[in-house]
Amino acid sequence: MQTIHTLATTTQQIVLQAPETQAEIFEYVFDDTLLALSFVVNIALAGLTILFIVAMGRGVTDPRANLILVATMLISVVSISSYTGLASGLTISFIEMPAGHPRAGEEVLTMWGRYLTWTFSTPFILIVLGLIAGSNLTKIMTTCAFTIAMCVTGLAAALTTSSLVMRWWWFVISSLFFLVIVYIIMVDWTAEAEKTGTADLFNTLKILTVVGWFGYPILWGLGVEGIAVLDVAITSWGYSVLDIITKYIVTGLVVLYVAKEPESITAGLDYGSTRKAVATTSDD
Numbered sequence: 001m002q003t004i005h006t007l008a009t010t011t012q013q014i015v016l017q018a019p020e021t022q023a024e025i026f027e028y029v030f031d032d033t034l035l036a037l038s039f040v041v042n043i044a045l046a047g048l049t050i051l052f053i054v055a056m057g058r059g060v061t062d063p064r065a066n067l068i069l070v071a072t073m074l075i076s077v078v079s080i081s082s083y084t085g086l087a088s089g090l091t092i093s094f095i096e097m098p099a100g101h102p103r104a105g106e107e108v109l110t111m112w113g114r115y116l117t118w119t120f121s122t123p124f125i126l127i128v129l130g131l132i133a134g135s136n137l138t139k140i141m142t143t144c145a146f147t148i149a150m151c152v153t154g155l156a157a158a159l160t161t162s163s164l165v166m167r168w169w170w171f172v173i174s175s176l177f178f179l180v181i182v183y184i185i186m187v188d189w190t191a192e193a194e195k196t197g198t199a200d201l202f203n204t205l206k207i208l209t210v211v212g213w214f215g216y217p218i219l220w221g222l223g224v225e226g227i228a229v230l231d232v233a234i235t236s237w238g239y240s241v242l243d244i245i246t247k248y249i250v251t252g253l254v255v256l257y258v259a260k261e262p263e264s265i266t267a268g269l270d271y272g273s274t275r276k277a278v279a280t281t282s283d284d
């Protein structure tokens, strides 16, 4: 009787034991085809986007237009690294949820690398948007600082295991930072784009960005980190689809516009130079 009981307990422990080592997590990811594809597809798309920017930007000479193109490229550069971290298991952990969580006591797969790498990718998206709108350094820096704060506090929300209330409190703080960014995009940059002459493009980018970015906290809330009505693979695909909209589609539209070097974008060869008359074209 004792032996049967011990056997049952051991079997239960084996079944419930979450993967621990990086190799086990890597295996776990690639055993779930849907989850693995949500990473691999994004690595491929980020690579193709970089090639597209290089091809389209070859003949661009204006430094301001080039600055926008480089910023778009950095979004995908970060993305490749981010998804490689997830696919390799490096930035995924199994974390025990606190009391009161729908999966309390269970070790739940957390893709914390996403929140960490958004810290580096979202500022480039905002630099691109701010430059397209023709905004100033203060507002661009403000949005960058707030997006970094939003992502780091989002990471804290995902990694807090001490208390459910504290997880949601981090979520609230992160959402407040997010609203500052939404305000600057919707109010300041919309008005500035009108004056700059980029309103047509900016308004399309604004809708894709604001609607797309609202999807992230909604997914967080519905996914395993929040009220857990969506499973891990669906949540991961949700983020991957939002990434496709907010990064690659936005990049595509920007590059097609900027590569033509319209007057609303360019600023002349002295733009950003540290000494006058030293500026050169990339062909020199």
Ligand code: RET
Binding pocket: 115, 118, 121, 122, 125, 150, 151, 153, 154, 155, 157, 170, 171, 172, 174, 175, 178, 213, 214, 216, 217, 220, 243, 246, 247
């Ligand atoms: C979290 C959870 C906490 C509350 C809020 C969030 C918002 C995340 C956003 C992410 C945008 C990411 C993008 C990535 C592109 O590489 C952290 C999910 C408000 C808005 C655009």
